[in-house]
Structure formats: C-alpha cells, structure tokens
Amino acid sequence: MSQVSAAPVAGAPVPTVPVAQLAPWALFLGLLATLVLFFVSTDQGAVSVFSGTALHEFVHDGRHLLGFPCH
Template sequence: MNDTVFKPSVEPVAIPLRELMPWVVFGGLLMLLAIYFVGAEQGATSLIPGMYVHEFVHDARHMLGFPCH
C-alpha cells in the first residue's frame, strides 16, 4: 500500500485590506442604491417621475417584504 500525501504546489496569497477596501465600498454603495430603488422609489421620495421603476421592481418589493399597495 502506498502512502501518498497531497501537497499543493501553489500557496494562497493574502489580499491586503488596502486593495480590497475600495471594492467593498463600491459594492456597498451599489447595494444601497439597489435597496433604494426596490424599497423607496415611489411617491414623495421618487427621483424618477412616473411609475416605471416601481413597476420594474414590483415583484422584488414583495419578495423582500416591502409594502407597496
């Protein structure tokens, strides 16, 4: 019986926090924008006139638990 040990030939490289932080901030801003459009884009807080955005994200509003009617 052979005893073989698997040794990875490539070691994982740690990503420095300074390189990762701009992407985390960018992703967070995109998520906040998405939550705004799904959760608050209607009525008095509307940035875009009409109900186009509301109708586009209507099912997502219900899935995430935002009331709309």
Template sequence: MTEARPISAARIDVSAVAAAAWLTGTAFLALLVLYVVGLDQGATSILGSDTHIHEFVHDARHLLGYPCH
C-alpha cells in the same frame, strides 16, 4: 512521447487597501439599489403618475417585504 511542462499562472496581488475599497464600493452600490427599490411606493409615487420604476422593481419589493398595495 512528449514531456509535460508545468503550467504557471500569474499571481494576483490584492492589497488590503484595494480589497477595502472594493468592499466599500460594493456595499455602497448595494445600499443604493436597495434605496431605489424602496423609493417608489406606487400609489404615493415621488415621480408623479409615472409608474415605470415601480413596475420594474415590483417583484423585488415583494421579495424584500416592502408594502406597495
């Protein structure tokens, strides 16, 4: 019979500064995505007659409560 050896995992050390930086970056990107989803109104598109962005985020707009029709 072989003897089982304990498995040691590498410890991840995350400082408070690194955690705050990741949290800030994640919050900024989330707000940027929310802004882009609400940016294009469809009928009053700021991108002219190109509706690709509006159609790409159409269902997300309804989920978030943005009016678009």
C-alpha cells in the same frame, strides 16, 4: 463510503489580498447595495428620483419578494 480529506495540498500557495486593494471595492459595492435597496424599498412616488411609475413597476415583484409593501 469513501471520505475526502479537506487538508490543503502541500506547496499550494494561498493568495493574500491586501486590505488597501480590497477597501475601494468594498466601499463601491456597499454604496451600490445601498442604492439598489433604496430603489427597491423607498422609491415609489412620495420620495421618487424619477417621475412616473416605470421604476416602480420594474422592481415591483422584487419589492414584494423582500417583504416591502407598496400598495
């Protein structure tokens, strides 16, 4: 069986990303993930952002897949 070496290729530049450019995207994605988690886990009527059950029914299967009870 042949073995593939995982050694980097000589002369291939490794890109670097400054933290100052990465931080706004990390903050945005963190806030977006928190918002999605709120809608999947909490928003079901008692603490509801939108009236009606459309949002609840839209995330219903995902809620059960993640282990959140809703009945």
